[in-house]
Amino acid sequence: MSKSGGSDVFIESLNALVNEDDMNAVLLAQKQMLERFEKTNEMLSKFNQLSVNQYETLATQFKGHTALLLDMRKDIDGIFRRIRILKTKLSTEYPDAFNVALENTEPEAKRIQQMSTSPRQDSPRMILDSNEPNDEDDMNPSSVLHSVPSIN
Known part of the structure; x- marks a missing residue:
């Protein structure tokens, strides 16, 4: 018996074990999955x-907003610095009036400091309601000092 004769018989017996319809079905299923994976890959690439484009746009906007906030912070720091200078100037030029104004604003300043250090449990509407004037005396110009917090 020759070598080629035995291997031919073996291959023929393997081919007999495999159903051609089943093989075609497996090949068709593999082809469909490949097409589906290629479409998915294309969609993921587009996404x-x-x-990337959206990130670049938002990163640019974020940098601009960050720069704006830093600029606003510098402006606010300058404003508070000028207010401190004005307070110092007023306290030296008009010490009596300044002390009266401080005495009138101390309860409000303590309330504001207490609100900033305690956990917020009041709703914004409740805080706004509590700041409304209770009677007509609160509407006169001299009571305006009560609503201005002191800046130290």
Whole structure:
């Protein structure tokens, strides 16, 4: 018996074990899955590209907003510095009036300090309601000092 004769018989017996319809069904299923994976891969690539473009846009906006906030912080620091200078100037030029104004604003300043150190349990509406004037005396110009917190 020759070598080629035995291997041919073996291959023929393996081919007999495999149903050709089943093989075609497996090949068709693999082809469909490949097409589906290629479409999914294409969609993910498009999504990634859109995400990169959106990220670049938002990163630029974020940098601009951060710069704006830093600029606003500098402005506010300058304003508070000028207010401190004005307070110092007023306290030296008009010490009696300044002390009266401080005495009138101390309860309000303590309330504001207490609100900033305690956990917030009041709703914004409740705080706004508590700041409304109770009677007509609160509406006169001399009571305005009560609503201005002191800045130390």
